[in-house]
Amino acid sequence: MNQKDRFRKRVSRRRRELQRKKKLATNIFRWRGDPRDDVAPMHANHLKTCSCWMCGNPRKFFGNLTVQEKIADITEREFEGDDNDNIEIAEFD
Numbered sequence: 001m002n003q004k005d006r007f008r009k010r011v012s013r014r015r016r017e018l019q020r021k022k023k024l025a026t027n028i029f030r031w032r033g034d035p036r037d038d039v040a041p042m043h044a045n046h047l048k049t050c051s052c053w054m055c056g057n058p059r060k061f062f063g064n065l066t067v068q069e070k071i072a073d074i075t076e077r078e079f080e081g082d083d084n085d086n087i088e089i090a091e092f093d
């Protein structure tokens, strides 16, 4: 079995498993009482529809900057020629 065959086998298994998980998700969502069959397959990989402050995007709830934005801010300040001593190290939390 060459590399291409192994790749095809892996892809076909992944697709098969995803179809299986979509069926399972549909059943679970029906069992929970959610009649939306079109929503269940979207959450098949994690079975989670939550978007509370713990699960959701911290940008939405706390207004955090992304890492890219923090880096861009630092680069911009350096580029403007500010004193490098005054640049605070950004916290990547």
Ligand SMILES: [Zn+2]
Pocket (backbone or CB within 6 Å): 050, 051, 052, 053, 054, 055, 056
């Ligand atoms: Zn949550």
